[in-house]
Amino acid sequence: MRLPAVLAGVLIAACAAQARAEPVRILVAVGHSEGRGDERPLKHTRDDAARVRDVLRSRGGVAAEAAIVLANPTAADLTAALARADTMARTHRPDEVTLFFYFSGHGDGRAMHFGRETVPFTDLAAQLGKIPARLRVVITDACRSSDAVREKGGVLEPAFVVNVDEMRSASGAVWIHASSDGEAAQESDALGGAVFTHYWATGLNGAADANGDGRVTLSESFAFAYDQTVFRTANSSRIPQRPSLALDLRESAPLVLTRTSATNARLVLPREGNVSYVVYAVGSRTVLSEAWGQDDRAISLALPAGRYIVHRRASGRAGAAELLLAAGETRDLRDPDFRPFTEESLAAKGGTLRFHAHEVGVGYGVAVGHLAPFGHGPIVQYAYRGDEWTWSAHVGLVFSSRDAERATETSRRWEAGVALEREWRTGSASFRLGGGPVVSYYDRTLQRPDADLLARGGYSAEISQQTVAPGVELHAFTRWSLGTRLWCGLRIQGTANVATLDGTRQILLHGAASPMLGADF
Template identity: 45%
Template sequence: MRRKGHSALALIAVLAGLSVANAAPVRILIAAGANHGLSDDRPLSHPQSDATAVRDVFTSLGWVRADHAILLRDATKGALVAAFERARAIAGQHAASEVTLVVYFSGHGDRASLHVHGEGLPEAELSAHIAQVPAALRIVVIDACRTTEVLRAKGMNVQPGFTVQLPAQPAATGSVWVHASADGEAAQESDEIGGALFTHFWLAGLRGAADTNGDGRVTFEESFTYAYHHTLLRSARSGGVLQRPEVTLALREAAPLVLTETAGERAQLEFPREADSLYLVYAVGSQSVVAEVSGAADRGVRITLPRGRYIVQKRTGAHGTAAEVSLSASTTRVLTPSDFRHFPMETLAQKGTMVVRPWSVALSNTVFRGTAVDVGDELSVRIERRQSDWAYAFAPFGGLALRATEFNDVREWFTGAELSLDRLFVLGGVLGAPTLVRVGADARGQWIWQSVRRNDSDRLASLGYETTSHRAGSAFGGGLHAAWRVSPTPSFYAEAGLRAFALAAKTDSGVEGRVLGGLWLSAGALF
């Protein structure tokens, strides 16, 4: 076989070897990313996320067990050697004829070696480590890059690569070579999509975007055709430097070569049947694209994703809309045109930080105490408008406060309104539900009706004295608060928080200062 080299060697060949007729029941994956190479290599931006994405697709759709997937997000030469030792230990527990080893590396390289954190890993040394793992099938994928500005050319262009050998299988025999670009062309990575162009589109195809016949299986031909056209289109549109993937086949098939299976116990997202529409899918809070899908007029394109929350942007010409969806395991979410809301294109450019449901209405209950108040309870309706990482709110409220002195029992009924300004911090998730923390300041005004009843009211009543007096007044002030919010669905959230505020209350004896603190719980709807 003629040895050919390029960045992003044979990504499609990886799953090709994995999927042929279930010939390899034990599959071991080493996925490594290295942003830094030798001292004269400019740092890359996306190898770590590329390696993670490869791991995720293999473990969710490519029949690789989680404990057989070795991920090195910031690989060093020593860590790579240790990963091969671990892979050899796993493989040693099985017959070699049952084992497939897949090695994926994204980073810098040259003709003779990989560049990993200031050290070179020669091809011969890498091949020796691979050979020591007892496996019937060994597949090596190298995606080596060099940086430019937004669109980055990748290294290892037109240089020797690693042979992909496929042993005889019932459904297919031979070999598959896939290159991210043709001889003499640069493979590229993009900041906008957060990874390598070909890898990005190929993984989207394997998730189901390339499933043209809708049978829940993605074949080699479907995945390569999808990745080829989208890589060529994006490279021409982004910088005018064409990138044309190519494939060399020496393959004998008894049946179509299925690479991934997207149906089954997984979450699926189906897009509307519309031509000339581009959909970008982000995990909530993420700054990189999970998948990029083109709509089709004759079918609803489906992709498979991990369960969780996603923002889906739709771009048609100069216009843009967006939708937020929640996916759970074993379900299919079918998007319709009515699910999307119009947004300015500059807002869509914010990606995962975009707020699809900026308005919320919540019912809150606050329990508080402080000076001049033994215990109080307040109900409020909070109407909030969110803009990116900031939010402002208006909240009418009402409640009751109690206080006991040596001579009197005091009850205060109050009502008023509050204005708030918050800074929002998006965190990770709790059981798949996105969370955020908001910290802010309040300004409030309230009207108070006070009832004061003497403790010796029975004796005073027998003497003909008034036992209860009534007063009214007002109070103004402000305070600070912090809250933790979890959103189990795109349209609902629950919240818990702490607050402290100071009021100046006007009484018959003058202005009385009050310092109060409390805890609140609330539930709200997003729209």
């Protein structure tokens, strides 16, 4: 009986050793919007930390349980997070551990600013140095700008530059800084985050893959982020921001940060130099990714599955393409995919660019009202959609039937109306609220149940009434995109008509809800 137990123990130990032999990547990402009293709050630090987490989780080999993200932490919170990272690291041998640390927030040449607290870089380096890891990659992003420069802190001292000499104790370390000595880093509302972080993450998503091998190395990611950050800040704010890199690194092979070949979807840009491509999620004005085309190779961007709008900006050939990427799909963009747009509309509208202004939809719904306690019927709707306002027209028909005390009542109501609607969009969904004049035609029939008996006696067993009734209607309409042109929606409306029935003028109220399917063209 002992032998099976011994064999089981050996097997468990072997499996545990194999599990421990697997390399692990650990991330601590910090975003802090608050600084000292003279520093303005920042807008995008949480998004920056989340962006870095997402790219390293999806393409950089960081498991979900190994990604620690802190939003506006205290110094004690940071210490606790690093202790968690230390605990995870100690379940592996040091040569199996890679540690990433990212910070977005206020700072100066000596410390990070956590509101009124400061965390000296020497303390940070000491805490990171205690975590057993083969390699430590530290990324610090400082003061940023909107397209009118907004700096992190706005003070006249060096903006978040690290003294490299003080970091030499961190063996096997890489320190990437968003700016050089004496410079402020910048954030951009158009990019939705820190300029350097945006381009570094974009590079890790595939734009920095200079040799097209499906892997982004440390040197490739930094070179791409450096060039794009300098270019963007020099043109938007006239104050160039130059990232810097400090290495205490021993490499036997290029350090691969991400692999783009195993991502959800890939977008391959045309082989053409001096052309800028900017990617937006549909309905968003925030840049998701961007890259410059190359003559000698095709640039590949890794993206999650979804709907995107790609701007192309080239001399005399500005345009945009709308596309739907499925999970695992590789999509090659071609020149015919792009429709011409002016540079002004591209710059102003981003991912809210309208490709198809016309919309048609059909539906079948239910209705309640004075003449029809319960009815049902079809509806057809056409709309011309502008940037914020939409003109729409609809026609519909409602059938209803009910048994009254002495007769069966059947009615049909034809309706036609036009409306002006205000539209709000978010991603692949939109919501419209509007109203306008409507005209209804009522055809009402009352039939006695003893119709045959009455007919033998020469009496009419059926009474019909028809009337035209003008009125107004208010409606709410929500639609969700099913692709680049197809959509589904829900239309809810209320109608008030003035009608003459039985010799008296009446106000008839109706309500209806209609699920719809449609297409844009």
